[in-house]
Amino acid sequence: MDISKYLPDFIKKIPTHMDFDGQKRAERHFQIIIILFSVVGFTWGYICQQFSQTMYILIAGFTVSCLLTLPPWPMYRRKPLNWQKARAEVEDVGSSGSTSSPPSSAQKSKKKK
Amino acid sequence: MNTFLSRLNTIFAFTLSVMAGLTFLCFLSTFFNDHKTLVSINTGKIIVKSVPDYSTSREKNDLGFVVFDVQSDILSSLIVPTTSLFLYLTAEYTTQNHKLNQIVMWDKIIKRGENAIIDYKSMNTKYYFWDYGNGLRGNRNVTMTLSWNVIPNAGTLPKVMGEGSHRFAFPDDYTYFDVNHLEFLTLNSFPDHHDLIQNGDRNVNSHCLRKVHLTTKMSPNCYRCLLSSDLQAYRYNSMRGWGGPETQEPTPPSTPHNLSTPHPNLTLGV
Numbered sequence: 001m002d003i004s005k006y007l008p009d010f011i012k013k014i015p016t017h018m019d020f021d022g023q024k025r026a027e028r029h030f031q032i033i034i035i036l037f038s039v040v041g042f043t044w045g046y047i048c049q050q051f052s053q054t055m056y057i058l059i060a061g062f063t064v065s066c067l068l069t070l071p072p073w074p075m076y077r078r079k080p081l082n083w084q085k086a087r088a089e090v091e092d093v094g095s096s097g098s099t100s101s102p103p104s105s106a107q108k109s110k111k112k113k
Numbered sequence: 114m115n116t117f118l119s120r121l122n123t124i125f126a127f128t129l130s131v132m133a134g135l136t137f138l139c140f141l142s143t144f145f146n147d148h149k150t151l152v153s154i155n156t157g158k159i160i161v162k163s164v165p166d167y168s169t170s171r172e173k174n175d176l177g178f179v180v181f182d183v184q185s186d187i188l189s190s191l192i193v194p195t196t197s198l199f200l201y202l203t204a205e206y207t208t209q210n211h212k213l214n215q216i217v218m219w220d221k222i223i224k225r226g227e228n229a230i231i232d233y234k235s236m237n238t239k240y241y242f243w244d245y246g247n248g249l250r251g252n253r254n255v256t257m258t259l260s261w262n263v264i265p266n267a268g269t270l271p272k273v274m275g276e277g278s279h280r281f282a283f284p285d286d287y288t289y290f291d292v293n294h295l296e297f298l299t300l301n302s303f304p305d306h307h308d309l310i311q312n313g314d315r316n317v318n319s320h321c322l323r324k325v326h327l328t329t330k331m332s333p334n335c336y337r338c339l340l341s342s343d344l345q346a347y348r349y350n351s352m353r354g355w356g357g358p359e360t361q362e363p364t365p366p367s368t369p370h371n372l373s374t375p376h377p378n379l380t381l382g383v
Contacts, residue, residue: 051267062125
């Protein structure tokens, strides 16, 4: 059922993740946007005495925040975590010929630490 | 926040919370409003009849007919923060059997943006003024008030009674069948033609007259039939928005007749 393996390579290569800092900023962004729109909407709705206007403006804010934070835009990927470099050891294991079991190599690297 | 769906979920939940908060603010913005305003009510012709209400039983109950005026100007300032107003005119009175009787005589829904200035003259009641029993005749103390429900976007549903009421009394005598109210029943045509009889510019419902005709043929008591036909004509007219026969130009006070001796003008047909 996993369709990901039928996708062509260039689609699979599109990054779909946010880094941790990006997730935090995305949450902050939509909160600010929705609160801002709700404040403006309530003021405008109070001025023209139409609660429906408030609701429309709030829904507009919802849409804007969806557009800004739902897709994993590249701006949420600017601070990738600096993982410890385990690449050299993995390459060592790979060169020794036991590439079939990556978990065991991970265990080995842990043991070596 | 790490997948598309979890972000969508979070944003949606947050938007709903903000929406609830806004609705609460909307409720607060109208909760402390004082919806009171002045109302002036007046009554015109008032009669009371003793007729059987066939929808409940065959016993005769008192049925009042009231022509009234209602006027209130400040409602237009009330309607702004609400979606609609539901106005209802009530009459309150006491009888021997029941301490508190309240009857809705008329109501109206005013939606937002509609003309909210109330100024009605010579209105008929929209609903029947039935009493459970015979408490209307000679009742000296019937109080009419106009109240309204304010229907807001969010929050409570306040019931407000307008400032100003009107007190009237019912006459001491029942009004029986009054020839002036049913002028269209010309006596020559009554037994023969039951289709359409015209008088002046007012058309008469042929169905109504046919009923009168049939019942009159069957019933030996002509007077009773005409009494109910009077009511039917009233129902018909008020249904069509013509106003009942009672709204015509003031008629000389009708004299109550004894049921056993039919009205002299009406005995011809039977």
